Amino acid sequence: MDVSIKFLGAARSVTGSKYLLEIDNKKILVDCGMSQGKKELRLRNWDKLPIDPKEIDLVVITHAHIDHTGYLPRLVKDGFSGKIICTAATEDLMQIMLLDAAKLQEEEALFAFKRGYSRHSKPEPLFNTDDAKLVMQLVESHPFKTEVNLLPNVSITFRNAGHILGAAIVEMNLRGNTQQKKIIFSGDLGRYNDPIMYDPEAIRDADILLTESTYGDRLNPMEDVEGQLTQIVNEAYANNGTLVIPAFAVGRSQLLIYYFHKLMEAKKVPVLPIFLDSPMAISVTNLYEKHAGIHKIKVTKDRNELVSIFDAPNIHFCNSKESSKVLNEMKKPAIIISASGMATGGRVLHHLVHRLPNENDTVLLAGYQAEGSRGRNILEGEKFIKMFGEQVPVRCHVREVHGLSAHADQSELMQWLSNFKKATKTTFIVHGEEASATVFSKTIQEKLKWNTVIPEYLQTVELFSGI
Numbered sequence: 481m482d483v484s485i486k487f488l489g490a491a492r493s494v495t496g497s498k499y500l501l502e503i504d505n506k507k508i509l510v511d512c513g514m515s516q517g518k519k520e521l522r523l524r525n526w527d528k529l530p531i532d533p534k535e536i537d538l539v540v541i542t543h544a545h546i547d548h549t550g551y552l553p554r555l556v557k558d559g560f561s562g563k564i565i566c567t568a569a570t571e572d573l574m575q576i577m578l579l580d581a582a583k584l585q586e587e588e589a590l591f592a593f594k595r596g597y598s599r600h601s602k603p604e605p606l607f608n609t610d611d612a613k614l615v616m617q618l619v620e621s622h623p624f625k626t627e628v629n630l631l632p633n634v635s636i637t638f639r640n641a642g643h644i645l646g647a648a649i650v651e652m653n654l655r656g657n658t659q660q661k662k663i664i665f666s667g668d669l670g671r672y673n674d675p676i677m678y679d680p681e682a683i684r685d686a687d688i689l690l691t692e693s694t695y696g697d698r699l700n701p702m703e704d705v706e707g708q709l710t711q712i713v714n715e716a717y718a719n720n721g722t723l724v725i726p727a728f729a730v731g732r733s734q735l736l737i738y739y740f741h742k743l744m745e746a747k748k749v750p751v752l753p754i755f756l757d758s759p760m761a762i763s764v765t766n767l768y769e770k771h772a773g774i775h776k777i778k779v780t781k782d783r784n785e786l787v788s789i790f791d792a793p794n795i796h797f798c799n800s801k802e803s804s805k806v807l808n809e810m811k812k813p814a815i816i817i818s819a820s821g822m823a824t825g826g827r828v829l830h831h832l833v834h835r836l837p838n839e840n841d842t843v844l845l846a847g848y849q850a851e852g853s854r855g856r857n858i859l860e861g862e863k864f865i866k867m868f869g870e871q872v873p874v875r876c877h878v879r880e881v882h883g884l885s886a887h888a889d890q891s892e893l894m895q896w897l898s899n900f901k902k903a904t905k906t907t908f909i910v911h912g913e914e915a916s917a918t919v920f921s922k923t924i925q926e927k928l929k930w931n932t933v934i935p936e937y938l939q940t941v942e943l944f945s946g947i
């Protein structure tokens with residue numbers, strides 16, 4: 481058996497994860513992410529893949545984030561028709577996220593057409609809703625900890641990665657004629673002692689390892705999140721104002737509800753109504769109930785007593801546009817959690833239009849804010865924020881909370897690696913900016929004495945020959 485790997489994304493960057501394995505004459509793609517962020521990276525989505533999608537036999541997905549799945553509709557549009565293998569929760573999340581991504585693609589193409597700024601006379605979306613729906617026809621889900629045969633001599637097992645609902649580490653076993661080999665794909669790794677997700681599962685050995693390195697160069701302690709939130713909510717309450725939080729629909733929104741619920745139960749903050757105003761976040765929240773058991777939140781109804789924190793009487797889900805708009809008239813203290821997380825779009829924009837000019841209200845930024853995003857501009861103290869063609873004055877309080885990231889930091893990545901009983905043959909450092917991957921690579925070499933490689937975009941490496 482001959483095995484090689486080609487790095488089609490997330491090599492010296494954090495986006496567009498795609499690793500193509502060639503096992504004899506078969507081709508397996510692990511992750512199929514869209515490239516996001518800088519223009520140079522985004523343009524890669526429009527480049528022809530160096531391989532014809534029709535020639536790919538199977539796709540394996542680690543988790544549902546768009547930078548790991550967002551290229552699937554394009555792959556299918558361009559002729560891929562094999563199976564897409566993932567966990568059950570990833571399948572459900574992917575359905576929500578790919579349809580949302582398709583809608584965004586369609587809206588952007590339409591916007592470019594109307595404004596006439598595209599190079600093309602009729603700009604096309606990268607993929608549309610029909611392409612995303614086709615993807616879901618090909619998905620086959622499997623539980624964690626269960627061996628799945630992909631080919632007669634190749635199997636995989638999903639191990640819990642603790643990053644988001646359904647996120648997996650992929651353990652791949654190869655049975656050659658003379659030897660057996662194991663390849664581990666870390667996927668994105670979560671944190672230790674996260675209040676909602678379980679710790680990333682320990683892996684004891686591998687011949688080849690691909691490890692993420694998003695925060696390979698930094699420590700990102702889970703600072704006293706409860707202390708920070710207690711102060712912010714009490715301040716907002718004392719100001720008799722509303723607390724508006726732009727938040728990502730997957731993971732972050734649910735984590736915030738968890739913390740607020742806990743603080744209210746403990747009477748550290750007053751019981752305020754919490755409005756989750758994002759149809760996507762609401763759909764995702766419902767998946768925590770469907771997939772109870774792969775996370776720590778209690779969601780079962782015990783003798784008709786409400787146990788799920790998401791069913792608490794002060795938590796309101798705003799599905800309709802009308803219920804969202806009604807919140808603009810609200811004058812009493814309350815908490816509004818709404819997407820998008822960096823205020824680049826979504827319903828949170830109309831909340832910001834109403835709340836930013838009001839000195840009693842508070843805007844809380846609860847995650848990474850990319851340069852140039854409205855979230856970053858608010859955080860940096862801009863006096864006016866442009867929304868819907870108007871300059872909206874900022875007079876409200878602006879706060880920030882640290883420590884809510886869903887990614888392992890350097891110490892946690894090293895903690896996960898320390899479970900390995902012996903050195904891997906090669907460890908590829910992927911899914912990290914160049915600076916982060918370089919620091920992490922050196923750390924592994926110094927502390928574990930392992931052989932590490934930071935692959936280049938489109939590089940091919942032979943892993944095993946004649947095994």
Ligand SMILES: [Zn+2]
Nearest residue numbers: 543545643668
């Ligand atoms: Zn991720």
